[in-house]
């Protein structure tokens with residue numbers, strides 16, 4: 001597809017330029033909206049040494065090594081040059097400090113948290129141990145009268161020691177806030193609301209019986225003193241799976257679609273949907289500690305098993321599906337809806353299905369060309385192998401062309417619609433007008449969740465054998481607002497494969513091999529069988 005390629009260019013140029021070093025931001029969560037610029041390289045994040053002072057870190061250079069003093073600890077780390085900027089490996093530094101971090105979903109911002117090592121309320125005194133600076137923020141609530149102490153920039157861990165008198169409670173109130181609530185019976189002094197340097201915060205609370213509540217609640221802050229830092233705590237483990245029961249139910253159930261509903265106790269952030277494989281859906285409920293009973297069973301056969309686990313401050317709801325399904329997520333306040341879209345796959349077997357295979361271009365339209373190779377010849381060769389594989393497993397296969405002839409885009413879609421095909425598979429080879437790119441993309445039509453599922457199943461199998469980079473599953477809406485004509489005008493689930501870049505020497509050399517053409521054809525068939533829910537497809541992997 002030649003026109004596609006020009007449209008791809010701006011995106012491609014961007015990813016290439018940033019493939020190695022990515023510009024990101026690092027924010028101590030209680031430092032507000034002034035994150036520091038940093039570089040991400042592989043799994044490590046490098047922070048320029050001249051930015052460290054903003055966090056109160058001291059850095060002294062000894063050749064390539066930096067001696068650092070941070071959060072009450074001293075250690076040395078190697079540094080690295082980024083176009084004239086010296087930077088240190090930040091995640092290694094965090095390990096030394098015993099801090100924790102996580103990426104803000106959908107962004108290049110890394111948030112940094114202190115790990116709470118201990119919380120005690122004893123003899124009228126609250127002590128909080130943290131691996132890093134935190135910002136306590138205290139206020140009173142009435143009816144009943146209670147003190148709330150929010151510790152911003154902190155997370156509870158599996159290792160957090162809690163020793164609490166009376167009815168005091170501790171919770172991970174938000175992803176970056178630990179909340180301590182002290183019930184009536186104590187009348188504490190309010191602690192400071194600025195960031196507290198050092199690792200141990202202590203402040204006085206007094207029993208109500210010792211001091212009648214006659215004075216206004218706001219008093220000058222009392223900071224009892226700063227004790228030496230505790231030994232570094234382990235990097236955050238998942239929180240233990242304790243919490244309130246998760247309210248998960250079936251709202252409606254039809255052969256085509258099952259609608260599940262979740263009601264959260266409160267809204268704490270963006271709920272996300274992930275699909276680690278075609279039969280597993282994960283719903284991430286941020287900042288929630290919720291659980292399903294071990295013997296929980298949903299009143300639908302669209303879900304084989306549902307379970308919860310705690311990951312950091314979040315709860316992950318995992319739905320194990322009996323076969324691949326499309327999925328959609330919506331939220332409305334604390335209500336979360338999950339739609340499971342069940343493709344019509346008949347008996348779930350490839351045998352007896354009608355499949356249209358569409359070799360791109362042909363005749364007077366050669367498609368993309370480079371190094372004496374034409375897209376139209378490659379797509380025909382691969383499509384014939386694909387047709388043979390599908391037919392050998394009992395499918396009825398119709399090709400939109402079997403020879404080097406031109407067929408209009410409208411006619412290609414008509415062939416599939418006329419024959420009431422179950423699936424439409426279009427085969428193309430990519431190209432760029434400028435700098436060559438490399439890799440495989442599987443396209444689906446923009447609003448079709450079922451076609452997206454088919455694309456995910458096929459793309460996953462191709463990635464195992466192509467020996468080219470996997471550029472993933474794309475909506476055709478990313479290329480044209482209305483998508484590709486052949487996907488828009490076909491009435492059945494379909495995909496358009498871009499199997500590599502003809503003007504990239506590595507891709508071209510690979511795509512002309514018999515091994516590539518045969519193994520990709522077989523991979524597409526495996527992907528189709530996974531999509532159909534054919535249990536044997538998994539065994540044959």
Ligand SMILES: [Zn+2]
Nearest residue numbers: 001360428429
């Ligand atoms: Zn093409």
